Amino acid sequence: MTLSTEGASAQQQYVFTEDGFTQGTVKNGKIARRTTIRAERxxxxxxxxxxxxxxxxxxxxxxxxxxxxxxxxxxxxxxRGNTCAVMNSDQLFATNQASINGANKKRLQEFFKSAGATAYAIEGHTDSRASDAHNLNLSQRRAQAVAQVARSVGARVVSTRGYGERVPKASNASTKGQAANRRVEIQCIR
Structure with a gap:
């Protein structure tokens, strides 16, 4: 493709190719100056x-x-970084709740003080018993609750995610599998 622009006494001509373009100044019908500029794809x-x-x-x-x-x-x-903690949601939260009681807050605070990571990514998970939308919301709220505890002791949280039932650790066909899927995972970034 060629593009020309005209000035008072000179004409600029640009020729575009796949690997760049050539710019030339044309005066009185002759190329007075040519510059090739190479482009990277x-x-x-x-x-x-x-x-x-x-x-x-x-x-x-x-x-x-x-x-x-x-x-x-x-x-x-x-x-995946280093999964430094997997905590069963049943131990941290009441059924269908996202608030953490005082004893569990203290336990989480101690964990974040001693883990020694530079940052944390916190992921919430559920079993498959409720709707997908409900589980996504609940898992996100639980991850945010754990992140709030982490931040309360000065830990840096780079992300919180709620996966709901979408990343099961075990089969949801049994109560034991469902219990394993109700969890909060903490990724340590070192």
Whole structure:
């Protein structure tokens, strides 16, 4: 593709090719000056957040954007760090609740004071007995409750996520499996 712009006594000509473009100044029908500018083909890449989760990134030099990299089920793709704690939700929360009692707050505070991580990613999970929407909401509220306890002792929380019933640890066909799925996982980022 060729694009020309005319000035008072000279004409600028740009020839765009796949690997860049050539800029030339034409005076009196002759090329007076030619500059070839090589371009690099920009390939979208993946950005990894501090909590290990991936984002698609495109930046053409003028405008950049990121979108979360998710699976077909809508779950963010995250590189697992060190899962430093898995706590059964039944031990932290009453049934269908997202508030933590005083004794469990104290236990969580002690954990966050002694874990020694630079940051934490907190994930809430449920079994499959309620609706998907209800479970997503409940698991997110529970993750946020644990994050609030972490922040109360100065721990840095980089993300909280509620997965509901979408990432089971065991089969939901048995009560033992359902109990294993009702959990809060704490990822330690060191």
């Amino acid at each position: 920009y390939v979208p890449t993946i950005w990894i957040d501090p909590d290990g989760c991936e984002h698609w990134v495109m930046d053409d030099g003028f405008e950049g954007f990121m979108t979360p990299h998710v699976t077909r089920q809508g779950i963010p793709v995250c590189r």
